[in-house]
Amino acid sequence: MKKTLLAIAATVLVGAMPAAQAQWIVLDPANLVQNIMTAARELEQINNQIKQLQNEAKNLTSLNFNSLGQLTAALAATNQLLQQAQGLSLNLSQMETAFARLYPTAYTASTSGSQMALDANQRWQNSLEALRTAAKVQSQSVQNFASDQQTLSDLVTTSQSAVGALQAMQATNQLLALQSRQAIQAQQLQVTQDRAVALEQARQVAVQERAVEVSRRFQGAGTPYTPATVNYYNQ
Numbered sequence: 001m002k003k004t005l006l007a008i009a010a011t012v013l014v015g016a017m018p019a020a021q022a023q024w025i026v027l028d029p030a031n032l033v034q035n036i037m038t039a040a041r042e043l044e045q046i047n048n049q050i051k052q053l054q055n056e057a058k059n060l061t062s063l064n065f066n067s068l069g070q071l072t073a074a075l076a077a078t079n080q081l082l083q084q085a086q087g088l089s090l091n092l093s094q095m096e097t098a099f100a101r102l103y104p105t106a107y108t109a110s111t112s113g114s115q116m117a118l119d120a121n122q123r124w125q126n127s128l129e130a131l132r133t134a135a136k137v138q139s140q141s142v143q144n145f146a147s148d149q150q151t152l153s154d155l156v157t158t159s160q161s162a163v164g165a166l167q168a169m170q171a172t173n174q175l176l177a178l179q180s181r182q183a184i185q186a187q188q189l190q191v192t193q194d195r196a197v198a199l200e201q202a203r204q205v206a207v208q209e210r211a212v213e214v215s216r217r218f219q220g221a222g223t224p225y226t227p228a229t230v231n232y233y234n235q
Contacts, residue, residue, distance in 0.1 A: 065158045067151045067174050071181045074144045078188050081136045085192075087129030088199060102126070103202045107213035116210050123203040130196035137192045141185055151178055 082090065088102075089095050102119050155178065159171035 065154065065171075065174075067155060068177065070147060070151050071177055074147055075181050075184060077144075078137060078140050078185055081133065081140055082188065082192070085129065085133040087126040087133075099202070103206045104209065106209055109217075111213070113214075113217075116213070120207070120210060123199075123206055127196070127200045127203050130192070130199045134189075134192040134196045137189050141189055144185065148178065148182065 088098055102123055107116060152175075155171055155175050159168060159175070162168040162171055
């Protein structure tokens with residue numbers, strides 16, 4: 001390596017001197033080789049810095065794909081179904097008030113028969129609407145499956161073709177967002193199903209309590225009939 005560098009340097013120096021001005025030049029081979037080696041190392045450092053900057057540029061390249069709109073739209077569709085739910089309110093304070101009135105632990109004598117009939121009909125409506133809401137959320141979940149499948153396919157393809165760390169991280173974040181959206185949808189579906197079951201069970205309990213009160217009123221508060229022996233022939 002050193003011999004080659006010396007030969008190149010000597011050729012360059014001799015070729016650069018005009019013939020008419022040829023003169024003796026004192027050449028320090030060791031110093032020349034050292035200078036050339038230093039220049040080569042500096043050039044290598046510059047190339048490494050350029051590569052590093054190129055890699056950093058790739059790592060900072062943003063992902064040209066965003067599935068957030070699709071995910072939020074699917075979640076909003078299910079939320080809208082819950083907001084439109086009829087029957088017993090999903091608002092906590094309103095639900096507690098209506099539940100205490102429509103699903104009493106026992107009926108009192110002050111409650112009229114017509115009021116008990118109206119309450120029974122309202123309880124039936126509440127159970128029907130809860131089942132209807134659960135069925136709607138189930139249908140919406142099925143519709144979201146196709147959208148989720150396409151979003152997942154696009155995200156996996158984008159992640160596999162990521163050119164830098166930032167793109168890979170953003171693709172991973174969107175995959176996690178899809179998983180979170182599906183988990184929220186599963187919770188929504190579970191809530192609607194559990195609500196339908198709970199209201200139907202509460203309705204059955206209220207039916208029993210109403211039957212007890214109706215039976216009590218039918219029997220009345222007088223002395224019940226007691227059997228006695230009857231003698232038809234005065235014997």
